[in-house]
Amino acid sequence: MxxxxxxxxxxxxxRSVRAPAVPGGxxxxxxxxxxxxxxxxxxxxLVYLLVRTFDAGFAELVDTLLRARVLQLAVNSVLLAAAVTGTCLVLGTASAWVLTRVRIPAPRAMLLISALPLAVPSYLAAYGWLVWLPALDGFLASWLIMTAVCTPYVTLPVAAALRGASGDLEAVARTLDRGPWGAFRAATWPRVRPAAAAGALLVALYTLSDFGLVSMLRYQTLTWGINSAYGASFDRNQAALLALMLVVLALTVVAGEKRFRGQTGPGASRGRIPLISPGRWLGPTLALVLSAPLISVVVPVGGLTSRLLDAETLREIxxxxxxxxxxxxxxxxxxxxxxxxxxxxxxxxxxxxxxxxxxxxxxxxxxxxxxxxxxxxxxxxxxxxxxxxxxxxxxxxxxxxxxxxxxxxxxxxxxxxxxxxxxxxxxxxxxxxxxxxxxxxxxxxxxxxxxxxxxxxxxxxxxxxxxxxxxxxxxxxxxxxxxxxxxxxxxxxxxxxxxxxxxxxxxxxxxxxxxxxxxxxxxxxxx
CATH class of the missing domain: 1.10.3720.10 (MetI-like)
Incomplete structure (x- = not known):
């Protein structure tokens, strides 16, 4: 009432007063x-990790950081995060461009399909692949599956930014004899880069924090080292120091995202851009968009279904x-x-x-x-x-x-x-x-x-x-x-x-x- x-x-x-509240006061x-x-x-x-680190002392901190095993874990974490983030940035941006700039069948359905990997946890995707290939492990397997799981973090925000970006500048670039990608890089990319940076940030943080996938695929990163230090010997100081190292890497990624994001100027009028006909490239174009859902959803769900339909599995539930x-x-x-x-x-x-x-x-x-x-x-x-x-x-x-x-x-x-x-x-x-x-x-x-x-x-x-x-x-x-x-x-x-x-x-x-x-x-x- x-x-x-x-x-x-x-x-x-x-009418001018009836508007959302403006923050102030x-x-x-x-x-x-x-x-x-x-x-x-x-x-x-975070505060407690800092307290534990100070309690351990500077000497133990340096000794832990200089251990060859710790350095290898840090390198593995950075390498995987960099590889997955870079691949997702390229693949996600390309998929978003296809979804918004290319004439493809059922574009809305394709956008929904491209978002499906978000519903599958990384460790569940790894499980599905291990059902088919139990010997799968290492960096390449972790990179492939993690990339497929995380690509929508870039695809969705970039696709939304492309729909809201001005089409006039890109159209002018096309009249200056630039190809579709050249016009995109010159006129549109600076305006969608913040969205791409935000998506890349989520990918990097997700990859750095992942524990289930890298453990299942036996690729040893800092998260694996933290769990081992805590579970095997209950070494509080080493586990805390490794955890703090992981936090520092995550905060470094956040700071780097702000630099990469850059600043964008005001948008121009939103002119519509004619969709490009893929012609004979329709097959490869669709394969590009569907690659991430195929690797992270279709293959794992297929492995999961095959196990569920196995008579022995049904008996042992x-x-x-x-x-x-x-x-x-x-x-x-x-x-x-x-x-x-x-x-x-x-x-x-x-x-x-x-x-x-x-x-x-x-x-x-x-x-x-x-x-x-x-x-x-x-x-x-x-x-x-x-x-x-x-x-x-x-x-x-x-x-x-x-x-x-x-x-x-x-x-x-x-x-x-x-x-x-x-x-x-x-x-x-x-x-x-x-x-x-x-x-x-x-x-x-x-x-x-x-x-x-x-x-x-x-x-x-x-x-x-x-x-x-x-x-x-x-x-x-x-x-x-x-x-x-x-x-x-x-x-x-x-x-x-x-x-x-x-x-x-x-x-x-x-x-x-x-x-x-x-x-x-x-x-x-x-x-």
């Missing part, structure tokens, strides 16, 4: 305080254990999503409604989990729980908190956009009708921003279902999710026994994706 009255009252305002002290507390929670893993893994996965996904939303909501409100250095700093700390690999968060929280709250060690509380730290950036970004889109005049009118700031937030802003909050919760839930390294380190004894069951069986080459868990994980992760489309419809209707 209050929301309806507020909307009717706002209709009396001039001084934020309430209580909101800043709550946001600082939530952001501080996200900083605990442990229904009780599978049901327990499903229950644990769903329960942790719901709890992790709620925890991430609760921690992210004050920061999202602050960033959506206010500006300033303090607000920017709080938001940046909240996004810190974006650069912290799952294995680093897991390891840091293990050390933190043992040192500060030993009663919570190996409890579900620490595991859920780890999920919240890891996936808080997903929640902040989505909720911030939804809150910022709520018309500011509705909030002002609700205050004029006698509501307190908290009542105004609950009855007006929260209701209109609910679709965005729901989307953020679903995104986090999907991520929690697929998360592997943090779950392995933080889960309570006896707790097994679909991801951990899949990993534990593939590491001992029990591919048939792993098939039911892999198939169930794919099906469960697909459910929130379907629900997301419904939330988008609600969001469009209400906002």
């Amino acid at each position: 209050t929301l309806a009255r507020t909307e009717r009252a706002s209709d009396a305002l001039p 001084r934020p309430p002290v209580w909101l800043v305080a709550v946001s600082v507390v939530c952001a501080s929670a996200a900083a605990i893993p 442990d229904g009780v254990r599978l049901a327990e893994a499903i229950g644990a996965t769903l329960g942790l996904a719901v709890a992790g999503a709620l925890a991430a939303v609760v921690l992210a909501l004050p920061i999202a409100v602050l960033a959506a409604r206010y500006r300033g250095r303090l607000v920017a700093a709080i938001e940046a700390v909240g996004f810190l989990g974006h650069a912290l690999p799952g294995i680093v968060v897991g390891l840091a929280l293990v050390f933190f729980a043992l040192a500060v709250v030993p009663a919570l060690y190996q409890t579900v509380v620490v595991l859920i908190f780890g999920y919240a730290v890891l996936f808080m950036p997903k929640a902040i970004g989505t909720m911030r956009s939804g809150i910022a889109a709520v018309p500011g005049n509705l909030v002002d009118v609700s205050r004029m009708l006698g509501l307190s700031p908290l009542q105004s937030w609950w009855r007006v802003t929260a209701r209109l921003a609910l679709p965005g909050i729901g989307v953020s919760a679903l995104l986090v839930a999907i991520s929690v279902m697929k998360e592997l390294p943090a779950t392995l380190l933080l889960r309570p004894t006896g707790t097994a999710t679909l991801a951990t069951e899949l990993w534990s069986r593939t590491t001992v080459f029990e591919f048939g026994a792993a098939a039911p868990y892999a198939a169930t994980l794919v099906l469960l992760a697909a459910v929130p994706a379907v629900v997301l489309s419904g939330f988008r419809g609600v969001a469009k209707e209400e906002l």
Whole structure:
């Protein structure tokens, strides 16, 4: 009732006033305080790693860094991340160009197919390939499969940027005897480069943080070294130092992305560019776009299906254990999503409604989990729980908190956009009708921003279902999710026994994706 009255009252305002709120003013002290507390929670893993490093001392730090084995792990991590990022940047940009500039059959369906690898965790793709080729391992295998899994991170944002980029400059370049690619490089690439850089950043961070795929394919990187140092000898100092090294690499990648992104000028008028007819190159063009889905989805799903249809696999399915893994996965996904939303909501409100250095700093700390690999968060929280709250060690509380730290950036970004889109005049009118700031937030802003909050919760839930390294380190004894069951069986080459868990994980992760489309419809209707 209050929301309806507020909307009717706002209709009396001039059209120029009825617009989303423009951030500004001084934020309430209580909101800043709550946001600082939530952001501080996200900083605990990094702060504790720094404390462990200082405790170890400079001599041990240098000794660890100069070990040949550690240097090799670092080189392997950098080499794989660089190779995958470079390949994804080229392949993703080329695929986006084809999807937006070339006349191909069913372009919308092709765009959807090109996004399918995002639904498949890297370790699940590796499992599918190992079903067909059990001897597959090493750098080349890791590079091939990881590239296929990560290519959509570049394809989708670049395709969106190409659709919004001006076509006039590219058309002029074509009239100056430049070919399609030459015109693209000269006129369009500078304007879509930020989108490509953002996608490349996600690829690099995903590759650096990956643990499941490189472990299954026996390619030893820093994540493998961290797990070995923690699991084999429980060497806290070495594990912490390796984790800090991985964080430094991730932060270096973030800084490099900002330099590569560059600055773009204002766009020109959006002229339409005639689509290019591929002619005899239609086959190779489609092969380019479909290569990533084929490698990361079709082949793994084919291997998974072949194992599921095997009579011996069907006989050996442990229904009780599978049901327990499903229950644990769903329960942790719901709890992790709620925890991430609760921690992210004050920061999202602050960033959506206010500006300033303090607000920017709080938001940046909240996004810190974006650069912290799952294995680093897991390891840091293990050390933190043992040192500060030993009663919570190996409890579900620490595991859920780890999920919240890891996936808080997903929640902040989505909720911030939804809150910022709520018309500011509705909030002002609700205050004029006698509501307190908290009542105004609950009855007006929260209701209109609910679709965005729901989307953020679903995104986090999907991520929690697929998360592997943090779950392995933080889960309570006896707790097994679909991801951990899949990993534990593939590491001992029990591919048939792993098939039911892999198939169930794919099906469960697909459910929130379907629900997301419904939330988008609600969001469009209400906002």
